[in-house]
Amino acid sequence: MKYIIILGDGMADEPIASLNNKTCLQAANKPNIDKLAAMGRSGMVDTIPAGFAPGSEIANMSVMGYDVPLVFEGRGSLEAASMGVAIEPGEMAMRCNLICIANGKIKNHSAGHISNEEAEELILFLQKELGNEQVNFLLVFRTVIY
Numbered sequence: 001m002k003y004i005i006i007l008g009d010g011m012a013d014e015p016i017a018s019l020n021n022k023t024c025l026q027a028a029n030k031p032n033i034d035k036l037a038a039m040g041r042s043g044m045v046d047t048i049p050a051g052f053a054p055g056s057e058i059a060n061m062s063v064m065g066y067d068v069p070l071v072f073e074g075r076g077s078l079e080a081a082s083m084g085v086a087i088e089p090g091e092m093a094m095r096c097n098l099i100c101i102a103n104g105k106i107k108n109h110s111a112g113h114i115s116n117e118e119a120e121e122l123i124l125f126l127q128k129e130l131g132n133e134q135v136n137f138l139l140v141f142r143t144v145i146y
Contacts, residue, residue, distance in 0.1 A: 006036065007063060009056045083138065098122055 013023040020027075047059040049068050057075045061068050076093035080086075087093050098111035098119055111119065120139050127137040 004040075005063065007060060009060065080138075085138065 008025075011025050013025060015021040015023055016027075045063075047062040048054045049058070049062065052058045052068060052072075055075075057078055058068055058072065061072060066072075074092075074094070076095040077087060079095050080093040085093070097109045098114065099109055100107040100112040111122075114122075116139075123137050123139040131137055
């Protein structure tokens with residue numbers, strides 16, 4: 001038997017009064033998701049081990065069978081591995097987002113949806129100004145679909 005696991009990562013939301021106390025997902029017209037759900041099994045499962053903050057990196061590792069308390073070392077390690085960057089014993093990988101701030105508050109987590117080229121320019125600047133033999137800034141290119 002073969003399985004397909006579809007994770008609705010980032011789909012959790014709060015009910016909205018103007019949508020008859022439904023979430024955006026509940027109110028949306030989603031015939032393909034509805035068909036998949038009708039053809040298979042669906043349900044809810046607690047994917048966050050005790051002591052961990054809820055987040056997609058934790059939940060996805062848990063769903064795939066990893067012993068999260070044993071193996072998780074942060075999102076930076078996951079992203080470094082996806083880029084083929086080796087992390088040696090005693091080293092640490094940290095993830096950062098380029099953000100956009102307006103009126104003293106974070107407006108969004110992606111620097112206003114800047115292009116990969118603009119993000120690369122900023123990361124190269126950080127590497128030049130703050131990087132050294134112990135600290136390196138690397139860019140993970142992303143595909144953004146609007």
